[in-house]
Amino acid sequence: MHIAIDAMGGDFGPRVTVQGGLEALRQWPSLSLTFYGDCHSIQDVIRSAPRWKKTVLDRVQMSAAGSLPVGTQPPSRILRDRDINAPDASSLHACIRAVRDGEADACVSAGHTGEIMAVARRALGMIEGMKRPAISSAVLTDHGHPCYVLDLGANIDCPPRHLVQFARLGAEMVRTVDGIQNPRVALLNIGVEPSKGTRCVREADDLLREFCTTNDRFHYLGFVEGDHIFTGDVNVIVCDGFVGNVALKTSEGLARVLGRRLQHTFELNWWTRLVSILARPALSRLKEEIDPVRYNGASFLGLTSTVVKSHGGADARGFSYAILRAVSEVELGLPERLAQGLTA
Amino acid sequence: MHIAIDAMGGDFGPRVTVQGGLEALRQWPSLSLTFYGDCHSIQDVIRSAPRWKKTVLDRVQMSAAGSLPVGTQPPSRILRDRDINAPDASSLHACIRAVRDGEADACVSAGHTGEIMAVARRALGMIEGMKRPAISSAVLTDHGHPCYVLDLGANIDCPPRHLVQFARLGAEMVRTVDGIQNPRVALLNIGVEPSKGTRCVREADDLLREFCTTNDRFHYLGFVEGDHIFTGDVNVIVCDGFVGNVALKTSEGLARVLGRRLQHTFELNWWTRLVSILARPALSRLKEEIDPVRYNGASFLGLTSTVVKSHGGADARGFSYAILRAVSEVELGLPERLAQGLTA
Known part of the structure; x- marks a missing residue:
């Protein structure tokens, strides 16, 4: 190698x-x-x-x-x-x-x-x-397998058929990397009702439903909102590169702020500092678990x-x-x- | 009232x-x-x-x-x-x-x-x-004043001039609500270089720069990435409603997962449970501080x-x-x- x-x-x-x-x-x-x-x-x-x-x-x-x-x-x-x-x-x-x-x-x-x-x-x-590579990266989820989001910034204007390609690429990757035979794939939107979102995501939704009538490589769930990235009930979340990049960077920013807040909480006075010494092994394990560094490395699929x-x-x-x-x-x-x- | x-x-x-x-x-x-x-x-x-x-x-x-x-x-x-x-x-x-x-x-x-x-x-x-109302909500930041993000979902397709209107609305709101005389306003993008992003955000960037040559109601910072929502160095972040909604929902989802992970960490064994009792006042204060409920209530500006x-x-x-x-x-x-x- x-x-x-x-x-x-x-x-x-x-x-x-x-x-x-x-x-x-x-x-x-x-x-x-x-x-x-x-x-x-x-x-x-x-x-x-x-x-x-x-x-x-x-x-x-x-x-x-x-x-x-x-x-x-x-x-x-x-x-x-x-x-x-x-x-x-x-x-x-x-x-x-x-x-x-x-x-x-x-x-x-x-x-x-x-x-x-x-x-x-x-x-x-x-x-x-x-047609075009999509950038995908694994994201920490609440339980079990990671969720892959794509695209994360390589394609900022995506026609609906590109989103379908991303769904297929993501699904095949999850089959290969995580060994999940029937990956759960969803489209990122601002609501779950069919009327929600841009014309592009609605058309991609139609195309994906149509695709899945003749193909069983993955299970298409329809629309999900941003919070589903982390719940672990979806294996692949598809979006255009602008939206995916904003979601990723926003998450990184929030995780950093919350981490700092947690640290400040334990540095407030002598009592919290004492407690933080006792809590150190548990907090270190948590820090290691949720460390975004472990998920560094985005693939061009x-x-x-x-x-x-x-x-x-x-x-x-x-x-x-x-x-x-x-x-x-x-x-x-x-x-x-x-x-x-x-x-x- | x-x-x-x-x-x-x-x-x-x-x-x-x-x-x-x-x-x-x-x-x-x-x-x-x-x-x-x-x-x-x-x-x-x-x-x-x-x-x-x-x-x-x-x-x-x-x-x-x-x-x-x-x-x-x-x-x-x-x-x-x-x-x-x-x-x-x-x-x-x-x-x-x-x-x-x-x-x-x-x-x-x-x-x-x-x-x-x-x-x-x-x-x-x-x-x-x-032309159209924009939904805006305050977001927790790392220090001091909240950051207002708009639009959060009322306008999914925004021509550049609407983004300029959102910038102006957001800035006036910060002046009024938070008493900041020269609000710091930025456009959400997937990079800070002028070549980054969609044609729409690049045109909005040009329009905002032009607007600020003749108007001093706010300080326009240019592009910021998603992580700047939480740093506290920007008062108003402008984006279209699709992107804003995804950023908001993604943050909510991540905050929930991290909160649950923290809780699990302290429920792991008798020692961590003991430590969690000692840490309870500090953790409750943190929970109260970062509780998204406190930021519930989005305004139609x-x-x-x-x-x-x-x-x-x-x-x-x-x-x-x-x-x-x-x-x-x-x-x-x-x-x-x-x-x-x-x-x-």
Whole structure:
């Protein structure tokens, strides 16, 4: 298993991506990585952390690649101006090229979502019948299996037929990754009555009902509201990328505020501080359970190969989770199984 | 101060609306209420709770009004079929009519958002220059003042100029309600770069920048992502009703799950249960602080009178907060001050 890492992507570059990569190598002994980017910076990070064993460092390779600032221009501009085969292409281009050329099984980047999607789509191509990749990520739920929401920002204007594609992609992923044979799929809306919502979601609802009369790959539940993301009674929630992104970022923001409020509550006076010491094991377990870092790593579904996007602001541990997400998708042969499932 | 209550609205009807009304009367001695709906059901609830003092009950009136099931038909259908002046109009129609005819200063309903908006808009009319009401609600933030998000579901397809109107309405409300002279206003988007998002938000961004070159009623910050709803650094966040509604419902769902997780954490074994007893005062205070019930009551901004919508699933205490929201808007003369502010 060999994964290409865009070392220069994200808010912190090699400091996070290389550290996170080494952490993933430690956890997964049959994994090897190539870091694409500025070799000096990459080596600096590797050298500054002498605790890594030789058995980890032996599985690291490096490849020089340009690192123009990511996310500063619209993706179309970047694409137009840059050739993926050019020697001065960005670290993102280089690691997607490695996947295209069979040098890596998958790639992971914390770069600009639109750029990753555009470059990957052009270089790797789509599964037959799929128009555009959808970004999907697992979300913590109240019990049992996670819920996958898609799209999370790759497609901001989605015609109804794209939402149907997202539903199919999400369902096949849940079958493959979570082993659920009859995934429960719903459309995100602002009410459950058929009259609610935009014309687009109402048309997608019609199309999905029609699709499910001739196909039993998933169970279509109809509309759900935003709170159903977390209840655990739905496996896949479909929406356009604008709405999905807002829902995700809003949740992250609320979780952070509530976490801080909880902490302040226990720092109020000597008594609460004492109680917090007693409560520490329980609260640490809760923190670990609900830690969004564990869910870092969004998949671009619909591409012919595995491409995982890490949160731009993730730390090294978060980035290592994104790599392990890519590892598990490669292990499961997710793109191939999605392609099979969609023609079944 | 006299407020008209749609007793039949919401998931629980009089059981919640009448109880909530009596609770609001107890808290606000100069308030009186008329409950519109089925007088038998209303009286049943009043009678079944003998604890209410005469000083509360003396301020209650009732008025018989039809109660067709709400929310079962599309709003346009209901509007077309029903005349607000008809004797068999719904309880919602009756209480909006009371406001129109000057019999009440404001009305509160837990009914169907689209129906409330459509009936109120037609019967009460809009502030000059405003096209459509926007629903706005206060949201808990990390410090200090609440953040108001609008629209929350009344307008699912918003042209850019409507988003500008929402920004202006929100800003004037914050000036009036929270006394902030230079409110900080932002547009909700999926990134902060000017190239991000739909054409609609990008055009609204241009219009708002242009508006602020000649008008200093608020400080326009540009784009923010969903997590900024809770940070407290923005006073007003503007979005279309679909996105706002999803963000709101998603937050409610996440808050519920995290609350339950916290509770489970403390119920795990005898030690955590012991700790939870010691932590109870602190946790109760936290629960009270972050209780979404305290923020129940969404305002329809842009109408010539105060109309407040309670959450359909709110309990009596929640409904009483929605009434108190209406009381404070009437006290502040919010619709008049919005009208003044918008022409300033």
